[in-house]
Amino acid sequence: MAKKYNFYAGPAILPQEVMKKAQDELLDFNGIGLSILEISHRSKDFDAVITTAEAKIRSLLGVPENFTVMFLQGGASLQFGMIPMNLLKGGKADYVHTGEWAKKAIKEAKLFGTVNVAASSEDKNFSYIPEKFGFSPDAKYVHVTSNETIGGIQWTQFPDTNGLPLIIDMSSDIFSRRIDFKDIGMIYAGAQKNIGPAGVTLVIMRNDLLESCADGLTTMLSYKTHAKEKSLYNTPPCFAIYIIKLVMDWIEGLGGLAAVEKINDQKAQAIYDAIDHSDGYYRGTANPKDRSKMNVTFRLPSEELEEKFINDAKKAGFIGLKGHRSVGGCRASIYNAMGLDGVKALVQFMEKFAKENK
Numbered sequence: 060m061a062k063k064y065n066f067y068a069g070p071a072i073l074p075q076e077v078m079k080k081a082q083d084e085l086l087d088f089n090g091i092g093l094s095i096l097e098i099s100h101r102s103k104d105f106d107a108v109i110t111t112a113e114a115k116i117r118s119l120l121g122v123p124e125n126f127t128v129m130f131l132q133g134g135a136s137l138q139f140g141m142i143p144m145n146l147l148k149g150g151k152a153d154y155v156h157t158g159e160w161a162k163k164a165i166k167e168a169k170l171f172g173t174v175n176v177a178a179s180s181e182d183k184n185f186s187y188i189p190e191k192f193g194f195s196p197d198a199k200y201v202h203v204t205s206n207e208t209i210g211g212i213q214w215t216q217f218p219d220t221n222g223l224p225l226i227i228d229m230s231s232d233i234f235s236r237r238i239d240f241k242d243i244g245m246i247y248a249g250a251q252k253n254i255g256p257a258g259v260t261l262v263i264m265r266n267d268l269l270e271s272c273a274d275g276l277t278t279m280l281s282y283k284t285h286a287k288e289k290s291l292y293n294t295p296p297c298f299a300i301y302i303i304k305l306v307m308d309w310i311e312g313l314g315g316l317a318a319v320e321k322i323n324d325q326k327a328q329a330i331y332d333a334i335d336h337s338d339g340y341y342r343g344t345a346n347p348k349d350r351s352k353m354n355v356t357f358r359l360p361s362e363e364l365e366e367k368f369i370n371d372a373k374k375a376g377f378i379g380l381k382g383h384r385s386v387g388g389c390r391a392s393i394y395n396a397m398g399l400d401g402v403k404a405l406v407q408f409m410e411k412f413a414k415e416n417k
């Protein structure tokens with residue numbers, strides 16, 4: 060099979076080593092003669108998986124003691140609703156509007172209370188991260204989207220919220236860089252971009268926020284349920300949690316988040332350099348200082364050329380370069396599991412394509 064380079068935005072590339080390991084153990088997990096797919100979520104073998112996954116998440120990300128880690132379902136999209144349902148209680152929350160994902164989070168929050176859009180980059184088609192915010196002193200929390208997967212913009216530094224808890228959708232850049240938990244009240248991420256397969260959502264919540272959650276909610280939509288039952292109130296997505304555990308082993312093997320961050324910086328630099336040195340053939344859509352290191356969005360001189368680029372790239376083994384249907388253009392998603400070699404190969408292809416398709 061010819062080598063394929065996977066640039067899909069999500070579900071997305073996983074480390075080959077992780078998939079190989081899962082393949083090796085698929086029929087016989089831990090020598091028990093059964094598959095991880097067919098054992099009880101209350102068995103001691105699965106307990107070791109979920110406990111180890113949590114411990115590694117905590118140590119790699121530097122999660123403080125006073126935070127609870129949960130493995131939930133329903134994707135990041137369910138979090139858009141669960142957050143205000145549990146925390147707003149008819150009050151007010153501040154949201155920073157940076158694109159398609161922030162928009163969906165705002166829409167859900169409006170069902171449960173008052174939303175103050177504290178800043179927005181809609182005036183320039185969501186091509187930048189705002190720098191001035193009108194936070195409300197009485198807001199229950201401030202919500203931001205760490206990396207806008209569709210628009211290709213990313214926060215470098217989160218805003219100073221003056222003590223309000225920051226809630227961050229990190230679906231597309233969690234574990235891509237180190238984070239400082241100082242102002243953070245909660246982070247959450249659908250797994251399928253950087254840390255695993257679809258089906259599990261990682262939620263990490265500060266305990267005082269957890270305790271403040273509304274009572275009387277339907278059981279499955281209450282954070283308190285999942286915190287109390289250690290994500291085992293009902294059957295969790297066992298296999299997806301197992302893959303997260305393997306991805307954490309892989310990140311440890313790379314040297315942890317500082318090492319991952321360094322590689323991601325090099326990858327982003329390589330591809331944005333190629334864009335910037337193309338004499339305007341490729342045009343990055345994001346404000347240079349807010350460019351995402353995970354999702355590189357760019358245009359070509361015409362839509363016809365974009366289509367040809369995507370098709371030729373596919374023939375050459377570069378898969379998933381089409382931009383999101385809502386914005387068009389091209390997008391190269393270069394999550395953790397994409398190596399510098401893959402990015403360099405893409406850069407070479409881009410240079411060749413530009414020369415041959417003036």
Ligand SMILES: *Cc1c(COP(=O)(O)O)cnc(C)c1O
Pocket residue numbers: 069133134135136137160204206207208228229230231249250252
């Ligand atoms: C993909 C994505 C989501 C939606 O995730 P689902 O798991 O499909 O619900 C939300 N936010 C961001 C930033 C994303 O990239």
